[in-house]
Amino acid sequence: MASEGKPVNPPGTYLKRQDLERLPGIIRYKPSARYLFAAGQALSRFLKGLKEGKILGVRCPVCGRVYVPPRAYCEYCHAPTSEWVELPGTGVVHTAVVSYIATDRSRMEKPEIVGVIRLDAPGYREDSYEFAGLFHKICGVTPEQVMDGSVIGMRVKPRWKPPEERTGSITDIECFEPVEGGEQ
Amino acid sequence: MRVNLHVKDRVAIVGAGMTLFRRRLLETPRELAWEAVRQALDEAGLTLRDIDCIVTGTAPDAFDGVHFNGEYLADGAGGFGKPVSRVYVGGGTGVMVPIAAWWHAASGHCDTVLAVAEEKMSPAMPHPQYVFAYIWDPILERPLGPNLIWIFAMEMRRYMYKCGAKKEDIALVSVKNKGNALDHPAAQAAAKITVEDVLNSELLVWPVNRLDISPVSDGAVALVIAREKTARRITDSPVWIEGVGFTLDNTHWYNRELAYPRYVQYAARMAYRMAGIERPWKEIDVAEPYDPFDYKELHHIEGLMLARPCEAWKLVKEGYFDRDGELPTSPSGGLLGVGNPIAAAGLMKVAEIFWQLRYEAGKRQVRKPVHKGVAQAWGDLMQAGTVIVLGN
Numbered sequence A: 001m002a003s004e005g006k007p008v009n010p011p012g013t014y015l016k017r018q019d020l021e022r023l024p025g026i027i028r029y030k031p032s033a034r035y036l037f038a039a040g041q042a043l044s045r046f047l048k049g050l051k052e053g054k055i056l057g058v059r060c061p062v063c064g065r066v067y068v069p070p071r072a073y074c075e076y077c078h079a080p081t082s083e084w085v086e087l088p089g090t091g092v093v094h095t096a097v098v099s100y101i102a103t104d105r106s107r108m109e110k111p112e113i114v115g116v117i118r119l120d121a122p123g124y125r126e127d128s129y130e131f132a133g134l135f136h137k138i139c140g141v142t143p144e145q146v147m148d149g150s151v152i153g154m155r156v157k158p159r160w161k162p163p164e165e166r167t168g169s170i171t172d173i174e175c176f177e178p179v180e181g182g183e184q
Numbered sequence B: 001m002r003v004n005l006h007v008k009d010r011v012a013i014v015g016a017g018m019t020l021f022r023r024r025l026l027e028t029p030r031e032l033a034w035e036a037v038r039q040a041l042d043e044a045g046l047t048l049r050d051i052d053c054i055v056t057g058t059a060p061d062a063f064d065g066v067h068f069n070g071e072y073l074a075d076g077a078g079g080f081g082k083p084v085s086r087v088y089v090g091g092g093t094g095v096m097v098p099i100a101a102w103w104h105a106a107s108g109h110c111d112t113v114l115a116v117a118e119e120k121m122s123p124a125m126p127h128p129q130y131v132f133a134y135i136w137d138p139i140l141e142r143p144l145g146p147n148l149i150w151i152f153a154m155e156m157r158r159y160m161y162k163c164g165a166k167k168e169d170i171a172l173v174s175v176k177n178k179g180n181a182l183d184h185p186a187a188q189a190a191a192k193i194t195v196e197d198v199l200n201s202e203l204l205v206w207p208v209n210r211l212d213i214s215p216v217s218d219g220a221v222a223l224v225i226a227r228e229k230t231a232r233r234i235t236d237s238p239v240w241i242e243g244v245g246f247t248l249d250n251t252h253w254y255n256r257e258l259a260y261p262r263y264v265q266y267a268a269r270m271a272y273r274m275a276g277i278e279r280p281w282k283e284i285d286v287a288e289p290y291d292p293f294d295y296k297e298l299h300h301i302e303g304l305m306l307a308r309p310c311e312a313w314k315l316v317k318e319g320y321f322d323r324d325g326e327l328p329t330s331p332s333g334g335l336l337g338v339g340n341p342i343a344a345a346g347l348m349k350v351a352e353i354f355w356q357l358r359y360e361a362g363k364r365q366v367r368k369p370v371h372k373g374v375a376q377a378w379g380d381l382m383q384a385g386t387v388i389v390l391g392n
Helices: A017-022 A040-051 A143-148 B029-044 B069-074 B093-106 B128-135 B148-163 B167-183 B195-200 B228-234 B262-275 B294-303 B312-317 B342-357
Strands: A055-059 A083-087 A091-101 A107-119 A133-137 A155-160 A173-178 B011-018 B053-057 B084-087 B112-120 B203-206 B218-227 B239-248 B286-288 B372-379 B384-391
Touching (some): A040 A055, A143 B203, B011 B029, B011 B093, B011 B228, B029 B069, B029 B112, B053 B093, B053 B342, B069 B084, B093 B239, B093 B372, B093 B384, B128 B148, B167 B312, B218 B228, B218 B342, B239 B262, B262 B372, B262 B384, B294 B312, B342 B372, B342 B384
Parallel strands (some): B053 B112, B286 B372
Antiparallel strands (some): A055 A083, B011 B239
């Protein structure tokens, strides 16, 4: 039994940031790529619904699952999901966190609370592994409430932008906020 | 009971090699692949001429900054003039590479295969985390300006809520793994730290602090894989690939219970069934669950059925998963300690089980006798589970 242990002398040359900057032939490169994404069969209709202040889902005619966000086909049955249903928009917080960093990892001036909302939708048991839900911002709660656990399970509803400011985007919902007088 | 699987031949790992894992390495991606391959071939006592096929793995091309990174790496990985294929399942890639190498050999198509994984994350500016912006759904997720750590924080928070674990309980995983890495010659983030150090490190996205996360790394790992007859000619102590499993869940991570990774369980069941393992919590001697975040190791221990759901954090407290514990996990030091060059990190875990089962891990060798080990990786938007079971 070798006392040294594998791997033996792993190769590689470590550079400090300033060593890297001093290397000859350093290339600085910024790709420029632009995209125009179509939202697709199912999400285009969903986004149109958001513009009208509605949260829409689809039901699979075979297994009965209700999908929010909607998909054009059922992931389990691969059948087309043609039946649209309008949800009340209310739900409970599945998980919530407090972000202190932005997309590029810079510090945010004001922390942001985001989470997963489990929406009230027909056909799902309370403790089911799958559910209809959205990833979104959560407002009207404090970081302390997120940390002490009182936000998870809280009943919430969407806070809509005024109709004239809606563009048919997920951000037509500003955030999800606590339902007044809603039980925990 | 083993399943009646129609394979042409049993397949073994006969050599492993790796580079240093570091935040910034001078070497190019292909040079890293070459260094790792060279060491693996040396360990097996082979040269490139003895190799029939190559399987490579590397995570999103945007890190290395070169599209078709698989082809770009091919010659460094030893693929010139040979059948080369690249597999990709995000962070799960590192374990998918030896799985694909297994079927190359088990089918009888290739006698010897190099499994090579490489990642060079450091070139991405201002921080590699920015590159992860492109894995989010462009329609529903990117408009919210997410950072990748959000999704982990959400999962960790849900695990804490559902299982009653506290941040200080979970931080013990980081303490254990960074400590284990002190004995790993390639380690980048080895340290003797305390739970307080984790809790007092920079708060990124509550409940995730800086030391809850593995570092940004460059590095490469390679394995030499061979069919039984050749393997026995190469070495007296081949390590057999006894089971492989891999599954994908849907991309809609926000439509699922985040406290339990069912995709890992599906993959584990597939691998255990093939390996004839019925009670993994008793039959597995050493494990390398994927640990890019400390809670992830607990999550994956439960997905691998090495502990009951919501119980892994209690067992960590008892020292059950320590190197001299009942079921050592991440004896290498894991991604938290050795480093996380994404695809290479997963393959490092497989290499560790290989060295453990050959009793070649030196100071990292676990105290108990070992016969069977499991390595696992996870990838994409809480979707991919890849599992490999090895035996000596």
